Amino acid sequence: MQNLPLVTVICLCYNHEKFVVEALNSVLNQNYQNIELIIADDCSNDNSKKVITDWLQNHPTVQFISGKINLGNTKTFNKALQLSKGEYIIDLAADDVLLKDCIEKQVNAFLNSDKKNLAVVYGNAELISEKNNHIRYYYEVDTEKKAVKKPASGDIYLAMLNQSSMICSVSSMMKREVLEQLNGYDENLAYEDLDFWIRASRDYSFEFIDSILVQKREVENSLGNQFYKKFNSRTRKINHSSYLVIKKAIALNKTKEENKALMKRLHFEMGKAYRTLDIWLFIKYIPLELKLRF
Structure with missing residues (x-):
C-alpha cells in the first residue's frame, strides 16, 4: 500500500451533526490505507463542530479546518484543496458514506484504465434516507447490482451538455493535476459539480466503474430538493x-x-x-x- 498513490478525502460539513461521524469513520474503514483526510466545517450553526472535535480526540493526526464565516461549498473545498497532498481527490459530503472498497476500486480504475488523459472515475450510489433506509440506486441496477444502462465513459463532453448521461458526483474521484489546471471549483457558483464536469470533459476523459461505491443520503435540504x-x-x-x-x-x-x-x-x-x-x-x-x- 505504501507504493500506491496518496488519496485525499475532503469531508465538507455544514450542519451535519447527526451524520458526520459515520462519514468520517467510513473514510478510516477503507480497504485502501494510503489516505489523507481533511475535515472542513463551513461555520455550521448546529452542533457539528463539537461532534467533530470530540471525534478528533481519538484521531489527532486528521486535519480540521473550522470556518469562522459561512463561505459555501466551492470556497470551502478550494481552501481545503490548498492544504491537501493527495494525487487523487474525493469531495465527500459529511452526510454521505463511502463503502469499504470505494477508494480501492477508484484507484484501481485510474491505474488500470486505457483512457487517455483520464480526469475522473465515478461509480454508482445507493440513495438512503436520514434513517439509513434504502430509497433507490442512482443508476438503476439489475439483480447483480450492475447498471442497467451504463452512463458515459471516455469523451463525455456532448453527454454533459445535452444531459444524455449524468455523473454521480458523490461517487467520483478526481485527479489532482486536473483540479489544479482548472483552478479548482468556480467560487462564484452555488454548486460545483456540473460546472466542473463540463470544464473537465472538454479536454479530459472520464471512466464509469460499474459498482456501488457510496451511500448518498437524501435529506430535506439536499441540493436536488x-x-x-x-x-x-x-x-x-x-x-x-x-x-x-x-x-x-x-x-x-x-x-x-x-x-x-x-x-x-x-x-x-x-x-x-x-x-x-x-x-x-x-x-x-x-x-x-x-x-x-x-
Whole structure:
C-alpha cells in the first residue's frame, strides 16, 4: 500500500451533526490505507463542530479546518484543496458514506484504465434516507447490482451538455493535476459539480466503474430538493449558477453539434426559471439561446 498513490478525502460539513461521524469513520474503514483526510466545517450553526472535535480526540493526526464565516461549498473545498497532498481527490459530503472498497476500486480504475488523459472515475450510489433506509440506486441496477444502462465513459463532453448521461458526483474521484489546471471549483457558483464536469470533459476523459461505491443520503435540504421552490432565495441562487455554467459552456464550445447539445440543457434550465416564476432569469436566457442558434 505504501507504493500506491496518496488519496485525499475532503469531508465538507455544514450542519451535519447527526451524520458526520459515520462519514468520517467510513473514510478510516477503507480497504485502501494510503489516505489523507481533511475535515472542513463551513461555520455550521448546529452542533457539528463539537461532534467533530470530540471525534478528533481519538484521531489527532486528521486535519480540521473550522470556518469562522459561512463561505459555501466551492470556497470551502478550494481552501481545503490548498492544504491537501493527495494525487487523487474525493469531495465527500459529511452526510454521505463511502463503502469499504470505494477508494480501492477508484484507484484501481485510474491505474488500470486505457483512457487517455483520464480526469475522473465515478461509480454508482445507493440513495438512503436520514434513517439509513434504502430509497433507490442512482443508476438503476439489475439483480447483480450492475447498471442497467451504463452512463458515459471516455469523451463525455456532448453527454454533459445535452444531459444524455449524468455523473454521480458523490461517487467520483478526481485527479489532482486536473483540479489544479482548472483552478479548482468556480467560487462564484452555488454548486460545483456540473460546472466542473463540463470544464473537465472538454479536454479530459472520464471512466464509469460499474459498482456501488457510496451511500448518498437524501435529506430535506439536499441540493436536488431546491431547484423548483418558488420565491426561495436559495433556489434563485442555485438556478442562477446554472445560468452562469451555460454561459461558460458557450465559450468552450467549438462546433454546431456542441451548440445544439447545449441548447437542450438551456431549454431545461429555462423551464426551471419559468416554473419557479424567476422571470428575470428566464429573460436572461434568451440572448444565450440566440447566440447558440446564430
